Amino acid sequence: MGDDDVVTRIMETVARTAPEVRRGLVGRRSYLDEENPSGESMLAADDHADDLLEDRLTGIDGVGAYASEEREGVVDAGEGLSVTCDPLDGSSNLKPNNTMGTIVGVYDAPLPAAGRELVAAAFVLYGPITTMMVARGGTPTEYLVDEDGTREELRDVELPEDPTVYGFGGRVPDWRADFAAYVDEVERELKLRYGGAMIGDVNQVLTYGGVFAYPALESSPNGKLRLQFEGIPIGYIVEAAGGASSDGSRSLLEVEATELHQRTPVHVGNAELVDRLEATVTR
Ligand SMILES: O=P(O)(O)OC[C@H]1O[C@](O)(COP(=O)(O)O)[C@@H](O)[C@@H]1O
Ligand SMILES: [Mg+2]
Ligand SMILES: [Mg+2]
Numbered sequence: 001m002g003d004d005d006v007v008t009r010i011m012e013t014v015a016r017t018a019p020e021v022r023r024g025l026v027g028r029r030s031y032l033d034e035e036n037p038s039g040e041s042m043l044a045a046d047d048h049a050d051d052l053l054e055d056r057l058t059g060i061d062g063v064g065a066y067a068s069e070e071r072e073g074v075v076d077a078g079e080g081l082s083v084t085c086d087p088l089d090g091s092s093n094l095k096p097n098n099t100m101g102t103i104v105g106v107y108d109a110p111l112p113a114a115g116r117e118l119v120a121a122a123f124v125l126y127g128p129i130t131t132m133m134v135a136r137g138g139t140p141t142e143y144l145v146d147e148d149g150t151r152e153e154l155r156d157v158e159l160p161e162d163p164t165v166y167g168f169g170g171r172v173p174d175w176r177a178d179f180a181a182y183v184d185e186v187e188r189e190l191k192l193r194y195g196g197a198m199i200g201d202v203n204q205v206l207t208y209g210g211v212f213a214y215p216a217l218e219s220s221p222n223g224k225l226r227l228q229f230e231g232i233p234i235g236y237i238v239e240a241a242g243g244a245s246s247d248g249s250r251s252l253l254e255v256e257a258t259e260l261h262q263r264t265p266v267h268v269g270n271a272e273l274v275d276r277l278e279a280t281v282t283r
Pocket of ligand 3: 086
């Protein structure tokens with residue numbers, strides 16, 4: 001099977017697993033007595049989604065490695081492409097029954113790998129309906145995911161030219177002065193839409209235009225989000241939709257990946273808003 005067919009199988013498999021992940025949320029809203037490699041508490045739902053995705057994705061002929069936010073090392077699955085997952089992005093939203101997602105990256109290289117090695121990226125959004133966004137070279141396509149995991153193509157996604165929304169993570173007193181100055185400008189022009197799951201917040205930016213950031217913090221100079229599982233796939237999708245991504249000084253796709261669980265500041269959205277961010281903050 002050529003790499004292109006393997007990517008197709010990966011995307012079909014993620015879609016087929018999505019309704020199972022969604023059904024598995026029920027009854028898994030409690031925290032385990034465990035931390036993930038980033039030192040964060042894990043919900044039973046994080047663990048369950050990770051196990052499901054690992055099982056299904058490593059079963060594909062042509063997938064050689066699986067890694068996720070929820071496990072320390074890389075699972076060896078033989079020869080082939082490397083798949084990364086954030087099995088549940090925004091899982092602290094499960095308790096208040098709010099939006100969450102699954103983020104997937106496909107790399108043609110051993111992990112950790114930089115953005116230039118990415119061949120496709122996708123996310124599933126568990127909102128009022130289940131949708132999936134897939135980017136593999138061209139403009140991203142949004143799909144509706146049915147209850148049996150089949151996909152119906154909805155639209156090609158390009159960022160609207162007139163942005164309207166913003167959402168920024170982290171506690172405001174923990175923001176650096178340069179980022180706070182940028183926010184001061186942006187909030188005069190756009191309206192706040194922050195839901196606490198990057199995937200939901202980024203999808204609002206893809207829909208309405210604007211900017212999402214989880215910036216460098218005083219207490220955490222590399223921010224919160226993970227480059228491999230979150231930053232690179234989301235940067236790739238937003239850039240494919242005509243927008244831009246940045247760690248504060250360069251595209252997220254240009255950041256070197258030295259550790260599997262390394263963190264990075266994440267800023268994505270309309271190019272003009274990301275350019276202005278880069279001109280305002282120092283990194
Ligand atoms: O609770 P905070 O600090 O606002 O963090 C929210 C951010 O953390 C995340 O939940 C991190 O992702 P995980 O849920 O996959 O750990 C993002 O989705 C979100 O943008
Ligand atoms: Mg996440
Ligand atoms: Mg997660």
